Amino acid sequence: MPKVTYVQPDGTSRTVDATVGRSLMQVALDHGVDGIVAECGGNAMCATCHVYVAPERLDDLGPLCSDEEEMLDCTASPRAATSRLSCQLPVTEDLDGLVLRLPEEQL
Amino acid sequence: MITLDDDPFADAVLADPVPLHRRLRDAGPVVRLVRYDVWAMARADEVTRALTDPETFCSSAGVGLSDFRKETPWRPPSLLLEADAPEHDRARRTVTSVLTPKVVKTYRDTFAREAEKLVATLVERGEFDAVADFAEAFPLKVFPDAVGLPAEGREHLLPYGAMVFNGFGPRNHLFTEAMERGAVAREWIAEHCRAENLAPGGLGARIHEAASEFSEEERALLVRSFLSAGVDTTVHALGNAVLCFASYPDQWAALREKPERSRAAFEEVVRFTSPVQTFFRTTTRDVEIGGERIPAGDKVLLFLAAANRDPRRWPDADTFDITRRAAGHVGFGSGVHACVGQMFARLEGEVLLAALARRVTTIELAGEPRPQLSNTLRGLASLPVRVR
Ligand code: FES
Numbered sequence: 001m002p003k004v005t006y007v008q009p010d011g012t013s014r015t016v017d018a019t020v021g022r023s024l025m026q027v028a029l030d031h032g033v034d035g036i037v038a039e040c041g042g043n044a045m046c047a048t049c050h051v052y053v054a055p056e057r058l059d060d061l062g063p064l065c066s067d068e069e070e071m072l073d074c075t076a077s078p079r080a081a082t083s084r085l086s087c088q089l090p091v092t093e094d095l096d097g098l099v100l101r102l103p104e105e106q107l
Numbered sequence: 108m109i110t111l112d113d114d115p116f117a118d119a120v121l122a123d124p125v126p127l128h129r130r131l132r133d134a135g136p137v138v139r140l141v142r143y144d145v146w147a148m149a150r151a152d153e154v155t156r157a158l159t160d161p162e163t164f165c166s167s168a169g170v171g172l173s174d175f176r177k178e179t180p181w182r183p184p185s186l187l188l189e190a191d192a193p194e195h196d197r198a199r200r201t202v203t204s205v206l207t208p209k210v211v212k213t214y215r216d217t218f219a220r221e222a223e224k225l226v227a228t229l230v231e232r233g234e235f236d237a238v239a240d241f242a243e244a245f246p247l248k249v250f251p252d253a254v255g256l257p258a259e260g261r262e263h264l265l266p267y268g269a270m271v272f273n274g275f276g277p278r279n280h281l282f283t284e285a286m287e288r289g290a291v292a293r294e295w296i297a298e299h300c301r302a303e304n305l306a307p308g309g310l311g312a313r314i315h316e317a318a319s320e321f322s323e324e325e326r327a328l329l330v331r332s333f334l335s336a337g338v339d340t341t342v343h344a345l346g347n348a349v350l351c352f353a354s355y356p357d358q359w360a361a362l363r364e365k366p367e368r369s370r371a372a373f374e375e376v377v378r379f380t381s382p383v384q385t386f387f388r389t390t391t392r393d394v395e396i397g398g399e400r401i402p403a404g405d406k407v408l409l410f411l412a413a414a415n416r417d418p419r420r421w422p423d424a425d426t427f428d429i430t431r432r433a434a435g436h437v438g439f440g441s442g443v444h445a446c447v448g449q450m451f452a453r454l455e456g457e458v459l460l461a462a463l464a465r466r467v468t469t470i471e472l473a474g475e476p477r478p479q480l481s482n483t484l485r486g487l488a489s490l491p492v493r494v495r
Contacts (some may be wrong), residue, residue, distance in 0.1 A: 010370070029432070039453065042433045045444040047208050066200070074208040107370070 006051075008081040009104045018091040024100065025087035035102035040064035041086035047074040049086045052101040058082060060094050068090045077103030108399065109135040114142050115408070116276045122386060122478045124485065125425075128413035129280075134399025143172060145387070145406040151420035152171065153396060157388055157409055162263075164388035164407060166444060167191040170484075171275030171387055173407060181274055181286070182293075186325060188444065195443065200455055202329060202447050203319070204312045205347035211450045218454055219251050222462040230466050230494060232472050235476070237490040242346035245459050246471055250337055250451075254330075255309020263292035268339035269481065275387065276482025277493030283342035287426035300327035337448050341455055343479075344373070344485025348460060350490055351376055354468045355427050362429060364466040374428040378436035379427045381412030384485050386440070401459050411437045412485065467494045 002020070004027055005042045007013040016031040018024070028049075036080070037048035043066040050064040053061065062083065072079050084102065111134060114120060120127050130140055131149035138147045148154050167190055169175040175184060184190065186198040189246045229235050241263065251261050258365040260323065270289035272280045288382055298304055301306055302323075305311035318326045353361040362372050385408055392403045415436045416424040422431075439446035446452070474491030 007304060029434070038434045040439070040449060041437075041440060041441060041443065045203070045208075045447070046450060067203070070204065070207065 002091060002093055002098070004091070004095060005097075005099045006035070007099060007101045009102060012087055013099075018095065020091050021086040022091055022095060023087050024051065024089040024095075024098075028086065028089060035106070036086060037106045038087060039107075040087075044068055044071050044085060044088055047071045047085065048076070049107075050077065050103050050106060051084055051086045052080055052082045052103065053084050054099045054101075055082050057095075057098055060092075060098070061089055066082040074106055075103065076094060076105040108139050110139040111142050111147075112141055115140070115147075115410075116279055116482050118281075118480055120482045121281075121485075122131075124198060124412060125416070128410055128416065131410060132413055132419075135399075137399040138265045139360065140408065141382065143159070143408075145172070145355075145408050147410065148396075149410040149417075150367070150425055151414040151417035152412035154393065154409050154411060154437055155441055156396070157407060158440055158444070160193060160194070160438060161195075161443050163391055163394050166195070166388060167390050168389035169387065172277050172406065173274075173409075174389065176404075178391075179459075181270075181329060182326045183324055185332050186328050187447065188336070189366075194445070197320075198325075199328060199443065199447065201318045202332065205310060205317050206447050208450050208489055211454055212449075214253055214453060215458070218254075219458040219462070221249050222458040224267065224378040226462040226466050230488075234493045236492070237349040237492045238342075238487050240481075241459075242342050242344075242487075242490075245345065245456060246341040249455065250491065252342070253310050253451075254333055254337075255306030255311045256334075257304070257306075258301070260295050264334060264338045265342070267292040267296045267358060268335060270340060271335045272481050272483040274482075275385075279482070281480055282481055296331065297486065300330040300334065302326070305330070308387070321363065332400065333448070339484060339486075340382050340446075341444075343451050343484050344380070344452065344456060345459060346375055346487040346490055347380035347382060347485070348373065348376040348456065350476055350487060351379060351427050353472050353490075353492060356469070358427055358429050359470060362464045363468070366461045368429055369460035369464060370457040371433065372460055373426065373453060374433040374436075375431060375454075376428045376456070377438035378415045378421075378433040380386070380485060381415050381436075381438050382439075382484055383438065383485060384412040385410055385483060411440070414419045417441070430436060469495045 001017040004018040005015040027046045039048045040046035136153045264287040269285040273285040302315040388407050418424045439449040467485050471493045473493040476490045477488045479488035
């Protein structure tokens with residue numbers, strides 16, 4: 001199973017097993033990782049599942065769709081070039097070792 | 108085939124749907140409701156699966172019992188709710204662009220101020236009807252203001268909503284009565300979906316601007332979705348919230364301790380009471396679920412409320428607990444048809460419950476709550492309370 005690491009704003013981090021096919025948002029909730037609110041339950045409507053992806057791994061993720069693009073302009077913490085919505089990112093074997101930084105604020 | 112003879116639209120069931128929901132979930136993943144010749148799903152997994160597979164479980168044949176391919180709907184179908192891809196995507200993109208979390212945030216201060224004002228008046232009174240004076244009063248003020256409706260005529264919004272939501276069920280007495288009561292509202296609603304009757308800068312006007320690729324008639328239909336979907340649902344959620352807190356004083360104490368929990372508390376109210384109880388879908392192909400083959404063209408009744416209390420998904424599902432992580436419930440639907448106004452509803456719930464929690468120590472019933480029966484919604488007609 002691919003391993004994914006979530007890094008909190010204070011620097012603490014957790015590495016968890018990510019089930020292929022679940023979204024990176026669901027994986028965080030499955031493991032009780034704080035810092036992802038996911039109010040809309042993964043429907044690209046709330047922007048409260050915002051994460052920053054390690055830049056060198058951006059290409060391993062699928063492209064932004066128009067919903068995600070629009071929603072990323074609504075994040076509570078500033079949007080960066082590496083910003084993604086974790087609910088729109090399905091886990092694949094290729095993502096093993098992925099590191100995601102969590103923003104200061106989600107709401 | 109598992110069959111049940113129950114009538115989910117019978118008065119007694121609508122007044123207290125929880126026992127039926129339990130029976131449906133326990134009966135199996137897919138159940139045949141013989142009375143209406145429809146399929147039903149009530150477990151969280153299957154309901155979510157159907158909601159997130161719009162190619163198999165379509166909406167354009169209507170999301171009520173009536174099949175638009177065989178019967179003419181009582182009003183022109185909604186471009187959002189009663190549509191499939193690709194038409195649906197176009198309409199949805201337009202509306203979401205006007206209802207983004209960023210736009211919703213711009214209403215926060217105004218809504219919070221209105222919430223403070225309303226709560227102050229009610230605390231002063233001490234005793235009031237938490238439906239008319241609280242749950243209806245707040246959305247009926249802030250929402251039409253935000254949409255840009257004039258002050259006169261707003262009394263048509265609730266009877267109109269009652270027609271819409273009863274219209275998803277069978278042609279029973281609730282439907283007939285709602286249609287009679289709402290007859291005059293229809294014209295007012297139609298009039299006020301037109302650009303010339305909407306205040307500049309409001310959400311309604313912004314829909315007309317954002318929907319420039321649509322015809323004038325279609326633009327009005329998009330605004331109509333706001334007026335149909337944005338009022339009764341929130342009203343019921345707020346009324347249900349007060350009943351929850353009057354019934355679970357420990358949860359009220361928990362909220363009072365930290366009024367900033369009000370957003371999570373509102374989420375739990377939506378999970379626990381599911382103001383929108385059910386929606387139908389129609390199969391576009393033969394599909395096998397839980398060992399049952401559902402043929403193409405059949406209506407499937409999805410029990411959102413039952414899914415939100417499925418013990419397979421929620422620990423202590425029947426416990427109202429504002430500290431739980433309620434995200435992932437289907438009270439706002441899920442998938443491409445998930446409620447586009449959900450961030451607005453959350454804002455309304457959050458600011459109003461926070462205002463109440465900051466001012467009110469105890470909420471007690473001052474009379475029997477009376478349910479408001481509806482073929483789709485679960486809420487109250489009246490809820491006399493005393494606050495201190
Ligand atoms: S969970 Fe709401 S946008 Fe991702």
